[in-house]
Amino acid sequence: MSRYILRRLLGLVPTLLVIFTLSFLLMRAAPGGPFDAEKPVPAEVKRNLELQYHLREPWCEARFLPALREPGLSTAAERAIRSEAPWSSRVEKLCTGAFQYGWMLSNYVRGDFGPSYKYKDRSVNEFIASGLPVTMQLGLIAMCFALLIGLGAGLVAATKQNLWQDHASMGAALLGISVPNFVLGPVLIFVFSLTLAWLPPARWDGWRYMLIPGFTLGIAYAAYVARLTRGGMLEVVRQDFIRTARAKGLSERLVILRHAVRGGLLPVVSYLGPALAGLFTGSIVIERIFNIPGVGRYFVDAALNRDITLAMAVVVVDAVFLLVANLVVDVILGLLDPRVRYE
């Protein structure tokens, strides 16, 4: 068991490296630098900034394109030098990129995501530290809604197979999958905040603020959980040990709750990993609708502001979180289901 976990943890390393490299390449390939802002800064200042962020590497310049090292070089002059020697320029860029990759990777390994490109007085770590707990709270509440509603509806549907209760809950589930959360969210705000004035429409200030966003985010997953619960339960109910339990004279309630649920809910457990991934993605839009200061919102703002260090860190942190969550789900699945073998 512990060997299995250790092996899986080691397996995460290449995956994370791929994710890191992919987002790093996206960042490098993006046209325009982070400091080519609307308001141009003096060439010397820009150069120092770029040196600090390792967008410029004196060693590479000296080796491949020494002309760039002249002090006070303007952007236009640099462009002229680069277009004169396209090959050296390309090699110099590759060299700088390699240096930057190594620098950022070693920082990431130590858990230091560096400074934000946009907000020079705040580090990316500060953003993540303030946003991640909020997003996790939101995800947790959404997950509670999803499991409560989904398991309830799924169990009802399975025990009343092909009766009206079954059709009603499965129809509702398909509706839940089909209503986009960015349609549902505003509608719920309109009804419960603006018209009835029961719950606050936005911000994040206590449990009353969490109800509508949590429900909006969780309902689609409740629908999937309901479908999986119904399918899993119907599969199990046909098996021999359930017939035995019934033959012993156990009440239907006990048969379902004590015997069938254990096997019938395995599909739901294995769905929790992908569901978490979906919740993270969904939180991007939910946090925007409800003005919640979580990492999803920071991510979109960062992407729009071209604050790439922050955006990249959010992607990597999310990936770490999801990979670990998936690992935990797999371990739990193995504990619940003796048929699963850890290879």
Added chain:
Amino acid sequence: MNRDALELPLFEAEEDEEVAGTSLWQDAWKRLRKNRMAVASAAILALVVLFCVAGPWVVAHGFDEQDLAYGARGASWSHWFGTDLHGRDLLVRTMHGGRISLLVGLCATAVSLTLGVAYGAVSGYFGGRLDTAMMRVVDVLYTIPFMFVVILFLVLFGRSLVLLFVALGAVSWLTMARIVRGQVMSLKQSEFVEAARASGVRHAGIIFRHLVPNALGPIIVYTTLTIPRVMLEEAFLSYLGLGVQPPMASWGLLVSDGANAMTFFPHLLLFPGAMLTVTLFSLNFLGDGLRDALDPRMRT
């Protein structure tokens, strides 16, 4: 041995098939027609497509025709869905938005279909180390939080429709690849594949003329379920302002505009939101019906 002589009689036998009772497809068609909800969904979808494709020619207003003095008003005889803040007719804008949303859904699904089928079929057919390597790549890609990467991609490289198709398609081919691989792996042991190989058909021919057509059932089912997912993702991106750019419209963009103005003009959220939901609902229902019809074992 003379290959030409062998190839002739073996592969012209397909036309005789009608003699032998009901085929898989006829069975499936019968089952699908019995599923009333699926038939109703198909009918609604046909109506939605007609509404979006033909509608703009019937309605007298243009989708970017502004009337700032008129402004946003509710439904009336001249504007059935009302008008938006710029006095543009919401009915026509909803139709145009639907065109874009459906187009993105179809094109991105086509991208994911092509990629997924080709990748999965090649991996399953050749097997061995190539298969292991290719599937390992899929496993790794599965764990990437893709919407985040797509958002970064769209922000950094411009927000064009083509990029949107490619990005969404490139994200959703993984499951298709896995499904096709599984099908191909079980089919490649069959006698007809052996016969094709014996008569000298090339690998590509065996994969795309013999194996893929036989795996069509699950492919169709999964494709139908991919379309609503991709449409939802497009709407999601448009909602964030990363999809289609104004004055063009897509359902996601209209919902986003509507949500901003809903306090005073709820109709701006209601109509596009309802259209999007109805379309996604019908697509999902149809996909479920197709799955029950084509592959009764997969029923959940």
